[in-house]
Amino acid sequence: MPLLSTLARLEAVRAGRAQPLATVRHRHLSENPLVFVPLTTAGEAGAPLGAMVGTDPNEPRVFVIPQPRDRDLRWAFLADLAVHVLAHIDAYADAVEPAERSETDPETGKRVKVETELCVDAPQLIVPSRAGIEYVRLLGRSMRFRRTAEEDPDNPYPAPSRVPLLGRWFTHLGERARVPGSSMLLSATDLLARHWATGQSNLEDQHLGALLAWIAPSGGGSGAEAALRAELGRDEHGQLLCPPAGPATDPAFDNKLLAPAIARYDAARAALAAGPGDDDREVRTAERAVRRLVVDQMSSTWWATWEAIDLVRALPPGERAEERWTRDRWSYTGHRDRVRAGEPPQPRRDDAVTAAQKLATRETEQVRLDAQEALDDPLVMAGRRLAGEAFAGEVTEVVMEWTESKRPSPRPLVTVSTEDRPQLADGSGAKVYRSLDGRPQSAQFVRFEEDGQVVLRLLDKMGRGRDPEPGSVPEKGDRVCWTLFEHDARGGPKLPDPEQTPWTHGGPPGSGAAVHLPDAVTDEDIL
Amino acid sequence: MQPRPLDARALAALAANPGCGRRALLDGAGVDKNALATALGSPAAFGQSQFAIVRGNSFEAKVKGDGGAELLRLVHGHLDPAAEPPGAGARVPDLTAAGPEGRAARTALALREATATRDWTLLDHPMLALEVAGSPAYLEPDAVVVHPDGRWTVVEIKSFPMIDAAADAAKVGAAARQAAVYVLALERTAEKLAGAEVGHTVLLVCPKDFSNLPTAAPVDVRRERAVTRRQLERLTRVEELAAALPEGLTFDPERTAEELAEAVSAVDAAYAPECLAACELAFHCRERARAADEVTALGRSVRGELGALTTVEAALAAASGAGCAEDPTAAALHRAARLRAEALELAAARPRRHVPESPECPC
């Protein structure tokens, strides 16, 4: 952990409250995020137990499977979920703005601009915890290779019509969530942990209830006490007061409450099937009982997730978070296009080229994120200054100089007095950057003065004339902050060519050429 | 109190926190840590859902069904494809016997016979004995397969899925640590037997994708085996650990929580948040670590970073300037504190809403 974050944790221990790790919000928050709280059945991969989903905290859609091992019930659940989630995802598909993208012309091999369209906004999905993000991926994988009755009339177990499509979108979201700084699929725990440091370890921060307890403890006590209650507090029946944020449930809940309720449901169904009559009241009563239990487990997580969103929303937005969201919009638009073009689902495993591209994208985006967060937030910049990757101070002297050419350009020498210790080596001629009207101005490191002051030579953004444009050169007494890192992620154009597009952004055309066999479905299948 | 025999899970968990003397002593002495934690007032939160248990059992039964044909096929295909494939006549010896000692003896006999017969043999739930800290621990792997060339392979059957041939790394790691314990136990038996050899690659069998069909992957457990062996050797020194303790120390769960807490604190612990997933005493040790203001409660990496500043108070004192001249870590913390305060002040003074094209440098 960076020392500055460690310090914040230490302060949180002493204060009994979480301490800020950021002074602005570093993730885009949609006006209208879709919160998704899934629960799953222990021991079964991707056998959902229930879900709450919706954009209004007061009106969640609730889906519960009274017998998670029943395939028909599971299909019905996924069909409901697909209708609901896809309605949200599709709602952003048609509002577009014109945009430009550079491509390589196949005939001339030159880079050309092409007119295209970009969705003006994109859907955002928020789950309670990191495990929830993994679960979205898992559900995506489990659904995207299914075949519907229209696609494959001979399939003995056809999937409901929208289910494979939901699988593709969940896969896309899950994959996108691995790109640093992306906000299309977020978890409440990651959102909170990015902006606050608690007085516990980051392992314990994975518990949404405990994390919230540190940040906004209810009732007078300290964050530590509230967190302990959230983690371990149980009622007289041995049930957790704050159920886990899922998708896994608490074993005590499974064993004491859920298993008996499901057994009653099974018995009622068996009795109905054995008949004589067709009175299904018992079945419906038993189903309602399971539903009540499951809803009870989900609803505190539902509210906790919304509370997390509110807390983070209260922070002023970081300027450059919007620029990153534009990348998410591109990603959404690209996937929309692939789906519309009838391309096959994402392959089971990436080929080597795609895998390498994804990795490269993640690295570039990490560098971009680190730079942008620092530029947006003095607290993050403080960490970079501590690490010697930036320095701030006061301008003590400006000496005008010019290039030696027919049309001399300004190259002023600026001396900065700083207490920071930038990792600049004498004679290295390293470049440093500062933000000028939101754009990077570069300078060359000239030397350290004996008293530790830094002498720089400004290189650009001063206009075309002999005299620098007003405001482009700092003046004596100005406070300035220079970074040793570039402000724009290095490598690659702003938007990659479609044929080089990492698959997270829609992927190169034809990369799905590999055969897409549907998953074999057997009687043994549990999903 | 009846000593609680160690099982493979407990032995494997030793490898997860090798530095902890408390755990080594309690395990070596056969103390039931679960009961102890409850008596201390900080019960462990480990439980297993019956859904998971039912599912695990039914999957294992399926994998071993049909006289073990499928299981042997998987071992042959993944670990020994050059050998003669197992035929219909593969042997599955009966291992039932009275008591763990009887079953362990029966298993040893079956292993000897199978190795001599030079034919594929499946040992279903064999019982292995491993001497730990002077007393035998009995271990029951899911299966051991004897190859025609006399090699023995440990098979672990787990109910987490392998999706597109990849499984959850943390779960695979735990399975590997557990299998390593079985490998060690088998090696004790194999030592005495000419022609027998224990494979250091085990076979992990899991459900394939979202189905109930088995699939498998070989897992190399050499590293886990080495770590666990070192740990077990350490355990044999438990008597020395115990000798250093006050006379009459007892961990009887009938004692009061205070007495027990005192007894437990007589043995040094090495708490870290990772304990929460691995040790029954974690909540107790965490409470103690927090009460003692230890920075390790925030994570092992924090502890590493802060060096000689082992308490929160010492670290915060350094942050406000104490001892900066002598200790570079303290000096760094002090600088961090100044930068942090400056940044927070700056942010507080900033207008609430950022103008989009603010010329202001964020510092």
Ligand code: SF4
């Ligand atoms: S929880 Fe306590 S006894 Fe267990 S390993 Fe950690 S420090 Fe040792």
